[in-house]
Amino acid sequence: MIASLGRHALLRIAPFALFMLLLALRGFAADGAWGFDERWLYGLSTVSVGALLIAFRRDYGELYRPLWPDAREFALAVAAGVAVVLLWINLDEPWMRLGEATASFRPVDAQGELIWPLLALRWAGAALVVPVMEELFWRSFLMRWIDSPRFELVPPQRVTLRAIALSTFVFMLAHTLWLAAIAAGLVYAWLYVRTGKLWVAVIAHAVTNTLLGAWVIVTGNWGYW
Numbered sequence: 314m315i316a317s318l319g320r321h322a323l324l325r326i327a328p329f330a331l332f333m334l335l336l337a338l339r340g341f342a343a344d345g346a347w348g349f350d351e352r353w354l355y356g357l358s359t360v361s362v363g364a365l366l367i368a369f370r371r372d373y374g375e376l377y378r379p380l381w382p383d384a385r386e387f388a389l390a391v392a393a394g395v396a397v398v399l400l401w402i403n404l405d406e407p408w409m410r411l412g413e414a415t416a417s418f419r420p421v422d423a424q425g426e427l428i429w430p431l432l433a434l435r436w437a438g439a440a441l442v443v444p445v446m447e448e449l450f451w452r453s454f455l456m457r458w459i460d461s462p463r464f465e466l467v468p469p470q471r472v473t474l475r476a477i478a479l480s481t482f483v484f485m486l487a488h489t490l491w492l493a494a495i496a497a498g499l500v501y502a503w504l505y506v507r508t509g510k511l512w513v514a515v516i517a518h519a520v521t522n523t524l525l526g527a528w529v530i531v532t533g534n535w536g537y538w
Contacts, residue, residue, distance in 0.1 A: 394520025
C-alpha cells in the first residue's frame with residue numbers, strides 16, 4: 314500500500330506519521346517507565362515535525378502565496394476557530410468521549426507548579442505545528458485521496474460529500490472527544506471546500522488550538538491536552 318503512494322502523498326503522511334509515532338511512545342513511556350520524563354517527547358514532536366514541514370515546504374503547493382486567504386477569508390477562519398473551541402470545551406459529556414487519552418500532558422512539577430519550558434513547547438506545537446501538519450494530512454491528502462489516488466489534481470471545491478464524511482469519521486477516531494472532533498472536522502473541511510484554500514482551514518485550526526491551550530492553562534483542565 315505504502316509503495317503505491319506517490320511523493321505528494323508521502324510528504325503529507327510523513328509528518329503526521331512521525332507525530333503519531335512519538336505520541337504512542339509517550340503513552341508507552343508514561344510515568345517514567347523508561348527512566349526519563351516522557352513529557353519532553355512532545356518537544357521532540359514539535360521540533361522534528363516542524364523540521365519536516367519546513368524541509369518539504371516547497372512540495373506543499375496548496376500553501377503557496379497565491380493561495381493565502383484574503384481579509385474576508387481570514388476573518389472567516391478566525392470566527393470558525395473560535396466557534397470550534399467553544400464546541401470543543403462544551404461537547405464533553407461522558408457519552409461524547411471515546412475512552413481516555415493515552416498520553417495526557419500535565420506540564421506541572423510535583424508541587425503543582427507550571428514547568429514553563431514544557432508548557433511553551435506544548436502550546437507552540439499545538440498552535441503552530443499541529444494545524445499545518447493535520448490539515449495537510451486530513452484535508453489536503455486524505456479527504457481528496459478518498460475521491461482519487463491522484464488527489465493533488467482534485468480541486469477542493471469538487472470534493473464529494475462521501476470524502477468529507479469518511480475523512481471526518483477517521484479524524485474522529487484519532488480524538489477522545491468524538492462529537493467535538495466531528496464538529497471540528499466538518500468545519501475545517503467546509504472551510505477548505507468553500508474557499509479552496511488550505512490556509513483558511515489551517516488558520517481556523519490554529520485559532521482553535523491557541524485558544525484551547527489558553528483555556529487549559531487558565532483552568533487547569535489538563536485532560537484536554
